[in-house]
Amino acid sequence: MVNLTIDGKQVAVEKDATIYDAAKACGIKIPILCHDKKLHPFGGCRMCLVEVEQMKGRLIPACTTPVTEGMIVQTTTDEIVKARKLVLELLLLKHPIDCPVCDAAGDCDLQNLTYEYKVNMNRFVDEKFNHEIDYENPLIERDMNRCIHCGKCARICDEIVSYGAYTFINRGIEAKMGTEFDGPLNCEFCGSCVSVCPVGALNSRPFKFKARWWALQKTKSVCSYCGTGCQLTLGSKDGKVLTTIYDENQGFHNGQLCTRGRFGYQFVNSDKRLTAPMIRKNGNLQEATWEEALAEVTSRLSAGKSDPASVAALATPRLTNEELYLFGKLFRGTVGTDNIDHSAGYAHEALTKGAVASFGVAASPAEIADVQKSNLLLVVKSDAYETHPVIGFEINLGVKRKGIALRIVSDKKGKLTRLPGAKTTVHAPGNEVALFNALCKSVIDQGLAAEGVAGLDALKAAVADATAEKAGVTAEEIAAIAKEFASAEKALIILPIGQGYPGHNAALANAAANLAILTGQYGKEGAGLLIMGEKNNSQGAVDMGIYPKGTGLNAAAIIDGCANGNIKTLFVAGENPVVSYPNRKKVEKALENVEFMVVSDLFLTETAAMADVVLPACSFAEKSGTFTSLGRRVQNVRKAIPAVGLAKSDFDILNALSQALGGARYNNQGEVFTEIAANVPAYKGLTQAGLKDEGAVYPVALSAKLVPAAAQASAPVAGKLTLVTGSALYHCGTMSRFGEGPMYVCPDAYAELNVADAAALKVAEGDQVTVTSGTGAVQVVAKVGKRVPQGVVFSPYHFGEGSVNTITDGSEVTYVTVAKK
Amino acid sequence: MSNAPAEEIAAEEIDLTEANEIIDKYLTLPGNLMPVLQGIQDAYGFVPKPTIDLVAERLNVYPSQIYGVLTFYAQFHLKPRGKFIIRVCVGTACHVQGAERITETFFGRLGIGHAETTEDLRYTFEKVACLGACGMAPLAMVNDDTYGKMTVQKVDEIIETYNARPMK
Ligand code: SF4
Ligand code: SF4
Ligand code: SF4
Ligand code: FES
Ligand code: FES
Numbered sequence: 003m004v005n006l007t008i009d010g011k012q013v014a015v016e017k018d019a020t021i022y023d024a025a026k027a028c029g030i031k032i033p034i035l036c037h038d039k040k041l042h043p044f045g046g047c048r049m050c051l052v053e054v055e056q057m058k059g060r061l062i063p064a065c066t067t068p069v070t071e072g073m074i075v076q077t078t079t080d081e082i083v084k085a086r087k088l089v090l091e092l093l094l095l096k097h098p099i100d101c102p103v104c105d106a107a108g109d110c111d112l113q114n115l116t117y118e119y120k121v122n123m124n125r126f127v128d129e130k131f132n133h134e135i136d137y138e139n140p141l142i143e144r145d146m147n148r149c150i151h152c153g154k155c156a157r158i159c160d161e162i163v164s165y166g167a168y169t170f171i172n173r174g175i176e177a178k179m180g181t182e183f184d185g186p187l188n189c190e191f192c193g194s195c196v197s198v199c200p201v202g203a204l205n206s207r208p209f210k211f212k213a214r215w216w217a218l219q220k221t222k223s224v225c226s227y228c229g230t231g232c233q234l235t236l237g238s239k240d241g242k243v244l245t246t247i248y249d250e251n252q253g254f255h256n257g258q259l260c261t262r263g264r265f266g267y268q269f270v271n272s273d274k275r276l277t278a279p280m281i282r283k284n285g286n287l288q289e290a291t292w293e294e295a296l297a298e299v300t301s302r303l304s305a306g307k308s309d310p311a312s313v314a315a316l317a318t319p320r321l322t323n324e325e326l327y328l329f330g331k332l333f334r335g336t337v338g339t340d341n342i343d344h345s346a347g348y349a350h351e352a353l354t355k356g357a358v359a360s361f362g363v364a365a366s367p368a369e370i371a372d373v374q375k376s377n378l379l380l381v382v383k384s385d386a387y388e389t390h391p392v393i394g395f396e397i398n399l400g401v402k403r404k405g406i407a408l409r410i411v412s413d414k415k416g417k418l419t420r421l422p423g424a425k426t427t428v429h430a431p432g433n434e435v436a437l438f439n440a441l442c443k444s445v446i447d448q449g450l451a452a453e454g455v456a457g458l459d460a461l462k463a464a465v466a467d468a469t470a471e472k473a474g475v476t477a478e479e480i481a482a483i484a485k486e487f488a489s490a491e492k493a494l495i496i497l498p499i500g501q502g503y504p505g506h507n508a509a510l511a512n513a514a515a516n517l518a519i520l521t522g523q524y525g526k527e528g529a530g531l532l533i534m535g536e537k538n539n540s541q542g543a544v545d546m547g548i549y550p551k552g553t554g555l556n557a558a559a560i561i562d563g564c565a566n567g568n569i570k571t572l573f574v575a576g577e578n579p580v581v582s583y584p585n586r587k588k589v590e591k592a593l594e595n596v597e598f599m600v601v602s603d604l605f606l607t608e609t610a611a612m613a614d615v616v617l618p619a620c621s622f623a624e625k626s627g628t629f630t631s632l633g634r635r636v637q638n639v640r641k642a643i644p645a646v647g648l649a650k651s652d653f654d655i656l657n658a659l660s661q662a663l664g665g666a667r668y669n670n671q672g673e674v675f676t677e678i679a680a681n682v683p684a685y686k687g688l689t690q691a692g693l694k695d696e697g698a699v700y701p702v703a704l705s706a707k708l709v710p711a712a713a714q715a716s717a718p719v720a721g722k723l724t725l726v727t728g729s730a731l732y733h734c735g736t737m738s739r740f741g742e743g744p745m746y747v748c749p750d751a752y753a754e755l756n757v758a759d760a761a762a763l764k765v766a767e768g769d770q771v772t773v774t775s776g777t778g779a780v781q782v783v784a785k786v787g788k789r790v791p792q793g794v795v796f797s798p799y800h801f802g803e804g805s806v807n808t809i810t811d812g813s814e815v816t817y818v819t820v821a822k823k
Numbered sequence: 824m825s826n827a828p829a830e831e832i833a834a835e836e837i838d839l840t841e842a843n844e845i846i847d848k849y850l851t852l853p854g855n856l857m858p859v860l861q862g863i864q865d866a867y868g869f870v871p872k873p874t875i876d877l878v879a880e881r882l883n884v885y886p887s888q889i890y891g892v893l894t895f896y897a898q899f900h901l902k903p904r905g906k907f908i909i910r911v912c913v914g915t916a917c918h919v920q921g922a923e924r925i926t927e928t929f930f931g932r933l934g935i936g937h938a939e940t941t942e943d944l945r946y947t948f949e950k951v952a953c954l955g956a957c958g959m960a961p962l963a964m965v966n967d968d969t970y971g972k973m974t975v976q977k978v979d980e981i982i983e984t985y986n987a988r989p990m991k
Contacts, residue, residue, distance in 0.1 A: 160885070165885075166885025166886075166887055166888060167885075167887055168887055169885070169887040169888045169890065169891030170891055170895075171890060171891050171894045171895075172894045172895070173894070173895045180887075180890070180891070180894075181887055181890075182875075182885075182886040182887040182889075182890045183872070183890055184890075420883055422883075
């Protein structure tokens with residue numbers, strides 16, 4: 003610790019603190035423009051000048067100067083104030099004073115400091131800038147006339163996002179913040195640069211002219227897209243969510259969001275939202291009252307009570323914990339069916355079965371904070387960045403700032419591949435288990451297994467013939483990763499799972515867990531296995547027990563049951579099986595066959611359009627409750643706006659049905675949380691009020707066990723390409739299709755081909771191609787590049803048009819042919 | 824940063840063989856961006872866009888940053904340059920001695936302005952701030968040849984001389 007005096011106050015701070023940090027720690031505010039706590043210090047704006055007694059004679063920047071023992075600092079003398087005024091006058095010299103029409107007004111550091119320092123005249127005159135404004139994209143407007151050259155946008159895009167869209171271009175008086183070839187912005191549109199810009203140079207276009215900043219009602223909540231669980235602040239007015247507000251003190255991610263979180267909120271106010279219940283009459287869905295709709299559903303469900311095996315229910319892991327708990331209680335308890343699932347039957351086996359078998363808990367043994375505490379990250383699939391972008395930011399930060407080693411095993415390359423020192427091992431699709439088995443064998447062969455690991459002999463036998471070749475990689479690569487992983491002080495495996503990842507199942511979780519257990523890389527900080535659930539409440543759905551137990555049918559079996567007539571009543575809360583489950587034709591036929599289907603959703607999805615009763619549900623912004631992130635953090639979701647139209651929250655819908663069917667009745671969702679805290683052991687002792695803004699990570703008690711995992715052999719098929727499905731950059735499930743941001747970054751389904759394959763097929767970027775498998779064909783746009791290896795096609799699964807599940811059947815790899823249309 | 828080997832990058836539009844060779848030479852050296860860009864500029868006469876993409880990919884640097892470097896240093900050029908670079912000094916001494924008339928005459932004769940290149944790629948014209956031979960003001964240079972005490976008539980002589988030179 004270092005002791006110093008700031009404005010007469012004694013302060014003790016860490017030795018790597020700056021004067022700015024020290025002042026902040028004791029509540030003294032030093033004005034800043036170019037500084038941001040997440041970024042490397044820049045020291046470019048000179049707003050933070052202070053006086054240090056030991057360095058008399060000049061003013062020094064507080065944001066870049068480290069503290070030293072005994073320092074005596076003054077932060078506001080006449081001279082300092084004069085200097086700051088000068089800085090402001092110089093900034094205002096070229097800066098247009100268009101505060102009345104600038105969207106940053108009220109949230110602009112330059113405006114606020116000008117006010118604070120009473121700079122109401124300028125001793126200098128000069129011409130204003132005359133840069134052309136970049137309106138080329140619908141998300142981010144760049145008005146470089148307002149830029150104060152603080153460099154924050156360039157730094158965040160490089161240091162955290164790792165995209166590097168900006169740089170200072172030209173020099174001297176001509177210098178400006180620019181892009182490659184000074185062209186329009188063309189990037190991931192995560193909005194990070196907009197969030198840190200201290201002035202109105204970078205603006206969110208969807209928010210433009212929607213409201214003055216100070217007129218917004220600000221509600222802290224949790225993003226409803228992926229399992230990362232980023233916290234966000236919704237800015238709303240007149241019952242509409244108009245923007246997300248940046249708060250650098252919010253969440254583990256310091257307010258960072260991805261394109262979905264930042265620009266994807268529009269689905270809430272989409273004019274496609276369902277606003278009234280609908281009942282199918284004479285073959286058509288017609289508007290109805292809630293009474294009619296609920297009466298219809300109630301009578302069907304109560305009839306089902308006498309034959310519970312004929313009833314099944316699917317819920318989306320986007321619902322709150324309270325809603326999921328009530329869902330489970332209603333169907334398992336009151337209706338009496340065990341046929342309930344949340345797409346786990348297709349995608350979350352890694353959590354529900356794998357983690358339990360290997361670690362004794364249906365949750366990741368690691369949490370998100372472990373990413374930055376590790377020494378080596380082993381990422382499965384290159385696109386952990388794309389499925390969980392803000393975890394990608396954490397990986398970027400860890401690798402670039404702390405020098406954490408990054409190893410990727412994947413069937414294609416991605417953005418993480420380009421990080422400093424990253425090594426990517428590209429394997430044949432579907433060979434993940436074989437690869438982990440080979441890694442385990444290599445650990446054993448190299449004598450690197452931790453001492454006294456139970457079940458070692460069984461594992462030895464199981465992996466005896468697991469060779470690198472079987473996984474489609476070289477022995478050297480396997481030996482090197484095995485050695486690095488085993489000998490790292492702390493090593494963490496990052497495993498994304500979800501609907502688009504057939505094969506990322508229990509066996510893969512076990513195989514990966516074996517490596518962690520074998521090498522002792524678990525049960526300590528910075529180590530273990532992070533199983534990244536796809537949706538915002540994937541973990542909560544598991545915790546609330548929304549998967550079949552005993553003889554109940556899982557999602558896949560429920561679809562089969564609909565097809566063969568065993569399931570007569572199907573309740574679907576927010577799932578969209580038609581687009582997201584494999585083998586679309588089969589799903590459609592099954593759902594057509596089911597006698598009665600009720601769907602509650604925000605939109606008339608492809609599935610809802612087939613229902614007998616459609617119930618309009620609330621979005622996350624219209625309700626309160628909790629979500630549990632993939633790192634087991636239980637967080638408060640808070641209602642920001644009233645329900646759209648006649649929509650009701652799933653809680654209200656389920657509560658009404660429960661009551662009508664003679665089940666439980668709650669006064670509010672909070673009562674359910676109290677019950678969860680009493681019944682779900684991991685949530686013991688939690689209260690919604692106690693979660694406050696930061697939430698709580700519930701503990702896990704691990705009982706690690708080696709569980710041999712059998713690798714599926716997948717041999718290439720002559721003349722065919724291997725189809726890999728997954729997440730598109732910045733989509734999440736099928737909901738992001740209703741968000742402006744994600745749809746701008748990625749509007750359509752596509753198939754990504756290697757340049758060599760594309761050349762052989764005479765396919766160019768942007769061509770329409772037909773991808774055909776044993777189960778069907780889809781038409782999509784071709785993308786050509788070097789990310790996918792030869793012989794492999796990648797296609798994202800989110801889209802209703804050109805949906806890849808028309809051609810997949812749920813097996814680990816699908817062989818396809820691609821032809822130009 | 825992980826540097827990509829040459830074979831991964833296929834040639835596009837222009838022949839990148841030379842650019843690849845230059846990158847190969849510096850690939851593993853720290854601080855290799857400047858020498859690579861200088862090498863490319865020497866080889867191609869300017870820094871063509873495809874080489875920027877190539878350098879970005881192989882050295883794992885953002886294209887935006889390369890563009891930043893290229894626009895910061897006056898030594899780099901993003902457009903093709905003429906075989907003969909005509910520089911006319913407009914520094915104080917030359918200005919006083921009538922540099923303005925010399926530049927205007929060149930503009931008129933060549934049909935190009937400051938920092939422009941004739942369509943046949945024979946000439947590039949640049950005004951510069953002081954060539955360090957103020958005693959000979961007004962001063963012009965063509966590549967490495969210096970022409971002092973410039974007059975309008977000398978402009979025509981210079982253009983005649985270099986028009987007669989072969990392009991290859
Ligand atoms: S939106 Fe994101 S990727 Fe695009 S320039 Fe800004 S920070 Fe970079
Ligand atoms: S655009 Fe904004 S963040 Fe970027 S340098 Fe200018 S003022 Fe700073
Ligand atoms: S989608 Fe995921 S990563 Fe993106 S902001 Fe939301 S929670 Fe964070
Ligand atoms: S905030 Fe310290 S120099 Fe800009
Ligand atoms: S001013 Fe022209 S050479 Fe110095």
